[in-house]
Amino acid sequence: MGSESQSSSPSLDLLQEQIPVKQQPLVLSNNFKTGLVLVDIINGFCTVGSGNLAPKQHDKQVTKMVEESVRLSKVFADKNWPIFAYLDSHHPHIPEPPYPPHCLVGSDETKFVPELLWLENEPNATLRRKDCIDGFIGSYEKDGSNVFIDWVKSNQIKQVLVCGICTDICVLDFTCSVLSARNRGFLSPLENVIVASQACTTYDLPPHVAKTGKDLVSHPQALMHHVGLYIAWGRGAQIVSDVSFE
Numbered sequence: 001m002g003s004e005s006q007s008s009s010p011s012l013d014l015l016q017e018q019i020p021v022k023q024q025p026l027v028l029s030n031n032f033k034t035g036l037v038l039v040d041i042i043n044g045f046c047t048v049g050s051g052n053l054a055p056k057q058h059d060k061q062v063t064k065m066v067e068e069s070v071r072l073s074k075v076f077a078d079k080n081w082p083i084f085a086y087l088d089s090h091h092p093h094i095p096e097p098p099y100p101p102h103c104l105v106g107s108d109e110t111k112f113v114p115e116l117l118w119l120e121n122e123p124n125a126t127l128r129r130k131d132c133i134d135g136f137i138g139s140y141e142k143d144g145s146n147v148f149i150d151w152v153k154s155n156q157i158k159q160v161l162v163c164g165i166c167t168d169i170c171v172l173d174f175t176c177s178v179l180s181a182r183n184r185g186f187l188s189p190l191e192n193v194i195v196a197s198q199a200c201t202t203y204d205l206p207p208h209v210a211k212t213g214k215d216l217v218s219h220p221q222a223l224m225h226h227v228g229l230y231i232a233w234g235r236g237a238q239i240v241s242d243v244s245f246e
Protein backbone atom coordinates (compact mmCIF):
# COMPACT_ATOMS: atom_id res chain seq x y z
CA MET A 1 0.00 0.00 0.00
CA GLY A 2 1.03 3.62 0.05
CA SER A 3 4.09 4.13 -2.06
CA GLU A 4 3.60 0.64 -3.50
CA SER A 5 0.28 1.80 -4.92
CA GLN A 6 1.96 4.65 -6.78
CA SER A 7 2.45 3.68 -10.40
CA SER A 8 5.12 1.00 -10.54
CA SER A 9 8.38 1.23 -12.47
CA PRO A 10 11.73 -0.59 -12.46
CA SER A 11 13.41 2.32 -10.67
CA LEU A 12 10.69 2.42 -7.99
CA ASP A 13 11.06 -1.34 -7.53
CA LEU A 14 14.80 -0.82 -7.10
CA LEU A 15 14.27 1.93 -4.51
CA GLN A 16 11.81 -0.22 -2.62
CA GLU A 17 14.35 -2.98 -2.52
CA GLN A 18 17.31 -0.76 -1.59
CA ILE A 19 15.61 1.67 0.80
CA PRO A 20 12.38 0.01 1.88
CA VAL A 21 9.83 1.94 3.92
CA LYS A 22 8.14 -0.08 6.61
CA GLN A 23 4.46 0.78 6.65
CA GLN A 24 1.73 -0.45 8.89
CA PRO A 25 -2.00 0.13 9.10
CA LEU A 26 -3.09 2.50 11.88
CA VAL A 27 -6.21 2.21 14.00
CA LEU A 28 -7.04 5.41 15.86
CA SER A 29 -8.69 5.14 19.24
CA ASN A 30 -10.65 7.58 21.40
CA ASN A 31 -8.26 6.77 24.23
CA PHE A 32 -5.13 8.26 22.66
CA LYS A 33 -5.55 11.91 21.72
CA THR A 34 -4.65 12.38 18.06
CA GLY A 35 -4.45 15.60 16.08
CA LEU A 36 -4.60 15.82 12.30
CA VAL A 37 -2.10 18.08 10.50
CA LEU A 38 -2.87 19.10 6.91
CA VAL A 39 0.05 20.54 4.99
CA ASP A 40 -0.77 22.87 2.09
CA ILE A 41 -3.79 21.09 0.64
CA ILE A 42 -4.53 24.25 -1.29
CA ASN A 43 -5.22 25.18 -4.90
CA GLY A 44 -1.69 26.41 -5.54
CA PHE A 45 -0.34 22.85 -5.14
CA CYS A 46 -3.36 20.70 -5.95
CA THR A 47 -5.71 22.30 -8.47
CA VAL A 48 -4.84 21.97 -12.15
CA GLY A 49 -3.66 25.27 -13.65
CA SER A 50 -3.72 27.17 -10.34
CA GLY A 51 -0.33 28.85 -10.59
CA ASN A 52 3.33 27.98 -11.06
CA LEU A 53 3.46 25.01 -8.66
CA ALA A 54 0.06 23.48 -9.39
CA PRO A 55 -0.31 20.34 -11.49
CA LYS A 56 -0.26 21.12 -15.21
CA GLN A 57 -2.75 18.33 -15.89
CA HIS A 58 -4.92 15.90 -13.96
CA ASP A 59 -2.70 14.10 -11.44
CA LYS A 60 -3.98 10.79 -10.05
CA GLN A 61 -1.76 10.88 -6.97
CA VAL A 62 -2.79 14.42 -6.06
CA THR A 63 -6.45 13.43 -6.43
CA LYS A 64 -5.90 10.39 -4.22
CA MET A 65 -4.05 12.47 -1.60
CA VAL A 66 -6.88 15.01 -1.51
CA GLU A 67 -9.56 12.29 -1.23
CA GLU A 68 -7.81 10.56 1.65
CA SER A 69 -7.12 13.85 3.46
CA VAL A 70 -10.77 14.86 3.06
CA ARG A 71 -11.90 11.50 4.43
CA LEU A 72 -9.66 11.83 7.48
CA SER A 73 -10.65 15.48 8.02
CA LYS A 74 -14.35 14.62 8.03
CA VAL A 75 -13.92 11.87 10.62
CA PHE A 76 -11.77 14.12 12.82
CA ALA A 77 -14.36 16.90 12.55
CA ASP A 78 -17.22 14.49 13.36
CA LYS A 79 -15.36 13.26 16.41
CA ASN A 80 -14.44 16.79 17.52
CA TRP A 81 -10.78 15.88 17.31
CA PRO A 82 -8.36 18.74 16.65
CA ILE A 83 -7.22 19.65 13.14
CA PHE A 84 -4.32 21.96 12.27
CA ALA A 85 -4.01 23.13 8.67
CA TYR A 86 -1.18 24.99 6.97
CA LEU A 87 -1.86 27.22 4.00
CA ASP A 88 1.22 28.36 2.11
CA SER A 89 0.92 32.15 1.58
CA HIS A 90 3.69 34.44 0.35
CA HIS A 91 4.20 38.19 0.08
CA PRO A 92 5.09 39.11 -3.50
CA HIS A 93 8.37 40.84 -2.57
CA ILE A 94 9.77 37.92 -0.52
CA PRO A 95 10.89 35.14 -2.88
CA GLU A 96 11.27 31.49 -1.87
CA PRO A 97 14.14 30.12 -3.94
CA PRO A 98 14.46 27.75 -5.72
CA TYR A 99 10.73 27.99 -6.33
CA PRO A 100 9.07 30.47 -8.68
CA PRO A 101 6.47 32.86 -7.22
CA HIS A 102 3.50 30.91 -5.89
CA CYS A 103 0.60 31.14 -3.44
CA LEU A 104 0.65 34.93 -3.19
CA VAL A 105 -1.29 36.37 -0.25
CA GLY A 106 -4.92 36.91 -1.11
CA SER A 107 -4.88 34.76 -4.25
CA ASP A 108 -7.03 31.68 -4.85
CA GLU A 109 -3.83 29.62 -4.79
CA THR A 110 -3.66 30.09 -0.99
CA LYS A 111 -7.19 28.73 -0.45
CA PHE A 112 -8.09 25.17 0.48
CA VAL A 113 -9.05 22.91 -2.40
CA PRO A 114 -12.84 23.06 -2.90
CA GLU A 115 -13.39 19.75 -1.04
CA LEU A 116 -11.81 21.23 2.11
CA LEU A 117 -13.20 24.77 2.02
CA TRP A 118 -15.59 23.88 4.86
CA LEU A 119 -12.55 23.81 7.17
CA GLU A 120 -12.62 27.62 7.10
CA ASN A 121 -15.71 27.41 9.32
CA GLU A 122 -14.81 24.30 11.30
CA PRO A 123 -14.50 25.16 15.01
CA ASN A 124 -12.00 22.34 15.66
CA ALA A 125 -9.66 23.48 12.90
CA THR A 126 -6.76 25.83 13.54
CA LEU A 127 -5.58 27.46 10.31
CA ARG A 128 -2.07 28.77 9.91
CA ARG A 129 -0.79 30.72 6.94
CA LYS A 130 2.94 30.12 6.51
CA ASP A 131 5.49 31.82 4.29
CA CYS A 132 8.21 29.20 4.45
CA ILE A 133 8.65 25.54 3.61
CA ASP A 134 8.78 24.23 7.18
CA GLY A 135 5.42 24.72 8.89
CA PHE A 136 6.89 24.25 12.36
CA ILE A 137 9.17 27.25 11.77
CA GLY A 138 6.27 28.99 10.04
CA SER A 139 4.28 28.65 13.27
CA TYR A 140 6.58 31.03 15.18
CA GLU A 141 5.19 34.46 16.01
CA LYS A 142 7.38 37.55 16.38
CA ASP A 143 7.17 37.24 20.19
CA GLY A 144 8.76 33.76 20.06
CA SER A 145 5.55 31.85 20.76
CA ASN A 146 4.65 29.00 18.42
CA VAL A 147 1.07 28.40 17.27
CA PHE A 148 1.70 24.69 16.63
CA ILE A 149 3.28 24.10 20.05
CA ASP A 150 0.36 25.94 21.67
CA TRP A 151 -2.11 23.79 19.71
CA VAL A 152 -0.44 20.55 20.86
CA LYS A 153 -0.36 21.67 24.48
CA SER A 154 -3.82 23.20 24.71
CA ASN A 155 -5.38 20.10 23.16
CA GLN A 156 -3.09 17.71 25.09
CA ILE A 157 -2.26 15.91 21.84
CA LYS A 158 -0.31 12.66 22.16
CA GLN A 159 0.17 11.94 18.49
CA VAL A 160 -0.12 13.81 15.22
CA LEU A 161 -1.11 12.35 11.89
CA VAL A 162 0.45 14.31 9.04
CA CYS A 163 -1.07 14.59 5.54
CA GLY A 164 -0.50 16.77 2.51
CA ILE A 165 1.91 17.89 -0.14
CA CYS A 166 4.81 17.56 -0.81
CA THR A 167 5.95 14.34 0.91
CA ASP A 168 9.63 15.22 0.35
CA ILE A 169 9.39 18.99 0.93
CA CYS A 170 6.87 20.69 3.24
CA VAL A 171 5.58 17.47 4.82
CA LEU A 172 9.12 16.21 5.40
CA ASP A 173 10.57 19.43 6.81
CA PHE A 174 7.63 19.89 9.17
CA THR A 175 7.85 16.27 10.33
CA CYS A 176 11.60 16.48 10.96
CA SER A 177 11.31 19.72 12.93
CA VAL A 178 8.44 18.39 15.03
CA LEU A 179 10.47 15.27 15.83
CA SER A 180 13.47 17.34 16.94
CA ALA A 181 11.24 19.66 18.97
CA ARG A 182 9.55 16.68 20.59
CA ASN A 183 12.91 15.11 21.40
CA ARG A 184 13.99 18.32 23.10
CA GLY A 185 10.85 18.35 25.23
CA PHE A 186 9.15 21.35 23.61
CA LEU A 187 6.03 19.45 22.62
CA SER A 188 4.96 17.55 25.72
CA PRO A 189 2.67 15.51 25.83
CA LEU A 190 3.28 14.67 22.14
CA GLU A 191 4.68 11.17 21.69
CA ASN A 192 4.11 9.96 18.14
CA VAL A 193 4.60 11.68 14.81
CA ILE A 194 2.92 9.69 12.07
CA VAL A 195 2.93 10.29 8.33
CA ALA A 196 -0.13 8.97 6.46
CA SER A 197 1.46 7.80 3.21
CA GLN A 198 -1.76 7.59 1.22
CA ALA A 199 -2.72 11.08 2.31
CA CYS A 200 0.57 12.51 1.01
CA THR A 201 2.04 12.99 -2.40
CA THR A 202 4.50 15.17 -4.24
CA TYR A 203 4.70 16.93 -7.58
CA ASP A 204 5.73 15.21 -10.78
CA LEU A 205 8.48 16.40 -13.10
CA PRO A 206 9.77 13.29 -14.87
CA PRO A 207 13.30 13.15 -16.36
CA HIS A 208 12.05 13.26 -19.96
CA VAL A 209 10.25 16.53 -19.23
CA ALA A 210 13.21 17.98 -17.30
CA LYS A 211 15.38 17.47 -20.38
CA THR A 212 13.17 19.86 -22.35
CA GLY A 213 14.17 22.97 -20.38
CA LYS A 214 17.55 24.04 -19.05
CA ASP A 215 16.12 25.31 -15.74
CA LEU A 216 14.03 22.21 -15.08
CA VAL A 217 15.17 19.73 -12.46
CA SER A 218 13.92 16.18 -12.59
CA HIS A 219 11.57 15.20 -9.76
CA PRO A 220 9.77 11.95 -10.50
CA GLN A 221 6.71 11.76 -8.29
CA ALA A 222 6.64 8.13 -7.12
CA LEU A 223 10.37 8.04 -6.40
CA MET A 224 10.44 11.33 -4.50
CA HIS A 225 7.34 10.37 -2.51
CA HIS A 226 9.12 7.18 -1.49
CA VAL A 227 12.34 9.03 -0.62
CA GLY A 228 10.36 11.54 1.48
CA LEU A 229 8.74 8.74 3.47
CA TYR A 230 12.08 6.98 3.89
CA ILE A 231 13.80 10.08 5.28
CA ALA A 232 10.86 10.87 7.60
CA TRP A 233 11.02 7.31 8.91
CA GLY A 234 14.78 7.67 9.42
CA ARG A 235 14.16 10.74 11.60
CA GLY A 236 11.78 8.80 13.84
CA ALA A 237 8.36 9.20 12.23
CA GLN A 238 6.01 6.28 11.86
CA ILE A 239 4.76 5.71 8.33
CA VAL A 240 1.27 4.29 8.03
CA SER A 241 -0.70 3.00 5.07
CA ASP A 242 -4.41 2.55 5.81
CA VAL A 243 -5.89 4.64 8.61
CA SER A 244 -9.06 3.44 10.29
CA PHE A 245 -10.98 4.35 13.43
CA GLU A 246 -11.85 2.15 16.38
Ligand SMILES: [Zn+2]
Nearest residue numbers: 088096103132
Ligand atom coordinates in the same frame (compact mmCIF):
# COMPACT_ATOMS: atom_id res chain seq x y z
ZN1 LIG B 1 5.73 28.36 -0.58
